[in-house]
Amino acid sequence: MADYTRRERTTTHVEYVLPSPTNWAKLSKIHNAIHCELGPELSQYxxxxxxxxxxxxxxxxxxxEKTHG
Incomplete structure (x- = not known):
């Protein structure tokens, strides 16, 4: 009998969406919003x-969020 494990994973993403094309100012706004939401620790990566x-x-x-079942 084979040794294996079955699992299901669910990943939730947060998305910020801009229309393309866009202007430079919109990119800066998205960057700032995501930086604030992630916080300084996570946004450094x-x-x-x-x-x-x-x-x-x-x-x-x-x-x-990652959910492992």
Whole structure:
């Protein structure tokens, strides 16, 4: 019999979304809002926030919660 473990994981992301194209001032506002929400400890890591694009949007997201079952 094989030794294995089954599990389900759920990850909740917080997303801030801007239309694309956008202007420089909007990026600064998003950066400040996310920095405030994450706090100084988490926002210091360069991989704390992912930036992805989808259609005509720029999405900034970070993990809020991971649930392991």
């Amino acid at each position: 360069e991989d704390a926030v992912q930036v992805v694009t989808a259609d005509d949007q720029i999405i900034f997201r970070f993990v809020k």
